[in-house]
Amino acid sequence: MASAHTPCNDNAAAKKNGDGGTPITDAEIRTEFAHHDRSVASVNNGSFGCCPGSPGLARSRAAVAALVGAGDASEISLVDNATTAAAIVMQHVAWSFAEGAFQRGDAVLMLLYTYSSVKKSIHAYVARAGAHVVEVPLPFPVASPAAIVASFRAALALAQSGGRRRVRLAVIDHITSMPSVVVPVKELVAICREEGVDKVFVDAAHAIGQVRVDVRDVGADFYASNLHKWLFCPSAVAFLHVRKGDPAAAQMHHPVVSSAYGNGLPMESAWIGVRDYSAQLVVPDAVDFVARFEGGVDGVSRRNHDKVVDMGLMLAEAWGTFLGSPPEMCGSMAMVGLPGCFGIDSDDDATRLRTMLRKDYKVEVPIFHNSRTQAVAITDANGDQVTGYVRISHQVYNVREEYEVLRDAVNKLVLDGFCCTQLRPSSPSQNQKMLAH
Numbered sequence: 001m002a003s004a005h006t007p008c009n010d011n012a013a014a015k016k017n018g019d020g021g022t023p024i025t026d027a028e029i030r031t032e033f034a035h036h037d038r039s040v041a042s043v044n045n046g047s048f049g050c051c052p053g054s055p056g057l058a059r060s061r062a063a064v065a066a067l068v069g070a071g072d073a074s075e076i077s078l079v080d081n082a083t084t085a086a087a088i089v090m091q092h093v094a095w096s097f098a099e100g101a102f103q104r105g106d107a108v109l110m111l112l113y114t115y116s117s118v119k120k121s122i123h124a125y126v127a128r129a130g131a132h133v134v135e136v137p138l139p140f141p142v143a144s145p146a147a148i149v150a151s152f153r154a155a156l157a158l159a160q161s162g163g164r165r166r167v168r169l170a171v172i173d174h175i176t177s178m179p180s181v182v183v184p185v186k187e188l189v190a191i192c193r194e195e196g197v198d199k200v201f202v203d204a205a206h207a208i209g210q211v212r213v214d215v216r217d218v219g220a221d222f223y224a225s226n227l228h229k230w231l232f233c234p235s236a237v238a239f240l241h242v243r244k245g246d247p248a249a250a251q252m253h254h255p256v257v258s259s260a261y262g263n264g265l266p267m268e269s270a271w272i273g274v275r276d277y278s279a280q281l282v283v284p285d286a287v288d289f290v291a292r293f294e295g296g297v298d299g300v301s302r303r304n305h306d307k308v309v310d311m312g313l314m315l316a317e318a319w320g321t322f323l324g325s326p327p328e329m330c331g332s333m334a335m336v337g338l339p340g341c342f343g344i345d346s347d348d349d350a351t352r353l354r355t356m357l358r359k360d361y362k363v364e365v366p367i368f369h370n371s372r373t374q375a376v377a378i379t380d381a382n383g384d385q386v387t388g389y390v391r392i393s394h395q396v397y398n399v400r401e402e403y404e405v406l407r408d409a410v411n412k413l414v415l416d417g418f419c420c421t422q423l424r425p426s427s428p429s430q431n432q433k434m435l436a437h
C-alpha cells in the first residue's frame with residue numbers, strides 16, 4: 001500500500017507534479033474536502049466525483065449577492081439561465097392557482113415584448129392553471145420612459161377590469177430583448193405595489209453588466225439575470241433573487257426535483273442531479289475579471305452605453321434614420337432604424353437580411369421587424385416608412401471599424417437598390433430551406 005501514491009496522501013508527489021502556483025499541502029487538501037462526512041469512509045468518488053471547497057457554490061452566490069445588493073447569499077439561487085428562473089416563478093404561481101390561493105380567471109400581466117421563452121412559460125404553467133393573460137402593448141419606437149409607464153398603467157387598469165379582477169402576477173423585463181429598451185422597472189414595480197398586484201417577477205436576463213442592478217431598490221418579489229450575457233461568465237449560469245423572509249421563498253422549488261427537495265431553493269438549485277458546475281463555480285473569477293476594468297462593472301457598462309449610443313447615432317446619420325429609443329433607454333444595446341427602402345415586411349424578411357449580412361458582408365447583427373402599425377408612419381430621410389431595426393451591442397472588445405463595416409454594407413445595399421423582396425423564395429419549401437440556413 002505504501003507505493004499507492006496519490007496527490008491526497010503524498011505531499012511530495014503534489015509538489016513534484018504541480019506546474020504552477022504554491023504546491024498544495026496535505027492540510028489544505030483536508031480543508032478543501034472538509035465538507036465530506038468524516039464518519040463515512042468515502043471510497044466512492046466514482047458515483048459523483050468531488051469538488052474542493054474553495055471553488056464552492058456558496059462563494060459564487062456570495063459574489064452575486066454583493067454585486068446586486070441582495071441581503072446575503074441565502075437570497076440568491078444559481079440556476080442555468082433566465083428561462084429556468086422564469087420556470088421556477090411560473091411553477092410557483094401555477095401552484096397558487098392549483099391550490100386555491102388564486103382563483104381561475106385572475107389576471108397575469110406581461111409586456112408585449114416579453115421574451116418568447118418566458119411568454120411560453122407563462123402560458124404553459126400559469127394560463128393553463130387558470131390565469132387570464134393580459135399583454136401590455138408597448139410603444140416602439142419609444143420616446144420616453146413615461147410612454148412605457150402610461151401604457152403599463154392603462155393595461156393594468158384593463159387587467160383589473162374596473163376592480164372586478166385580481167392581478168396576481170406582473171412579469172416585467174428590465175431590458176427587453178427585441179426590440180431592446182431599458183424599461184423603467186422600479187416605477188413599474190411601484191405601480192404594481194400601489195395597485196395590489198400580488199407578485200412581481202422582473203426578467204432581467206440582460207441586465208447585470210448593462211445597467212446597475214440593485215435588487216432591493218427595484219423591490220420585485222423575484223428578480224433574475226443571466227450572468228453569461230454581460231458579466232463574462234461562460235454558459236450557462238444565471239441568478240434568481242428572492243428576499244429573505246418572503247414567505248414565498250420557502251414555497252419555491254426547482255422544476256428538477258432531486259434529493260435536495262425541501263431544503264430551500266438555493267440548495268435545490270445547487271443539486272439537480274449530477275451535472276457540470278463549471279459555469280457556476282467560475283462566477284467569482286468573472287467578478288474579479290470585471291473588477292480589473294476602470295470603475296468595475298459600472299465603469300464597463302457606462303463606457304459600453306456611451307459607445308453604443310455613439311455608434312448608433314453614427315449609423316442613424318449615415319442611413320438617414322434614428323434610434324428606436326432615446327439614449328437613456330439604451331443599455332449596452334441600441335436599436336437603429338434601417339432605410340425604409342429595404343421593405344422589411346415580416347420576421348422572415350428580417351431573418352433573411354440578417355443571414356445575408358452575415359454571409360455576404362461578414363456582419364453579425366440581429367434585425368427586428370416592427371410589425372405594429374403606427375398611427376403616423378415613421379419615415380426615414382427619404383420619406384420611406386421604417387419597418388426594420390438593427391440591434392447593435394457594444395462590449396469591451398468592440399471597435400469602431402466593426403460598426404463601419406455594418407454602415408458601409410447597408411449603404412451599398414441602398415445604392416444597389418436592394419429590397420427584401422429579392423430574398424424571398426418563390427416556393428414554401430425553398431422558404432423553409434432559407435430560414436434553416
Ligand SMILES: Cc1ncc(COP(=O)(O)O)c(C=O)c1O
Pocket residue numbers: 081082083084114115117118173175176177203204205206226
Ligand atoms: C429578456 C430575456 N429573457 C429571457 C431570455 C432567455 O435567456 P436564456 O436563454 O439564457 O435562458 C433572454 C435571452 O436573450 C432574454 O433576452
